[in-house]
Amino acid sequence: MRRFLIAVAAGAVLTGCSATPPQPDVTFYSDGESARATPFVLFDIETRTQQQDRDAIVRLNMRPGQPVQVSVSNEIAEQPWGLVFSYLDRDGKRVDASSKVFLPTDKQHAYTLELPNKDDRLLIAAVQRLAVVNGDQLVQTGYWVLAAQDA
Numbered sequence: 001m002r003r004f005l006i007a008v009a010a011g012a013v014l015t016g017c018s019a020t021p022p023q024p025d026v027t028f029y030s031d032g033e034s035a036r037a038t039p040f041v042l043f044d045i046e047t048r049t050q051q052q053d054r055d056a057i058v059r060l061n062m063r064p065g066q067p068v069q070v071s072v073s074n075e076i077a078e079q080p081w082g083l084v085f086s087y088l089d090r091d092g093k094r095v096d097a098s099s100k101v102f103l104p105t106d107k108q109h110a111y112t113l114e115l116p117n118k119d120d121r122l123l124i125a126a127v128q129r130l131a132v133v134n135g136d137q138l139v140q141t142g143y144w145v146l147a148a149q150d151a
Helices: 004-017
Strands: 026-030 032-036 041-044 049-052 058-062 067-073 081-088 093-100 110-113 120-133 137-150
Touching: 026 058, 032 058, 032 137, 049 120, 067 120, 067 137, 081 110
Parallel strands: 058 137
Antiparallel strands: 026 032, 026 067, 041 049, 041 137, 067 110, 081 093, 081 120, 120 137
């Protein structure tokens, strides 16, 4: 009887672990440091549900002009994705920009963000996962966010 209860308990633990799939993640690297981000926002188009985790924003200490290497998990790379970012230029003006959109056929799992000038200071970078709806429209279905801090 005791062996049966242990086996049932172990099965329940294993079942509980497999019920929630792991979250897709993004790793940001800069200046010898890295931070692994879980989703800040995930939106399911089919169920029209959204999950948000304000604690998912990661931070890295960064010097002006430092590139940021971004590595995305397979779950993200298997869909269209790209990087949106904001930085302060050498005159202190905020600039909002984005990378190109990477398609699943690109098999792109990484991207290096290099700001135009060595004095530019990154403020924020976010990987956005996209989905194609109505045949030709891209909608955001996930965000993984890096907030840069002064080094």
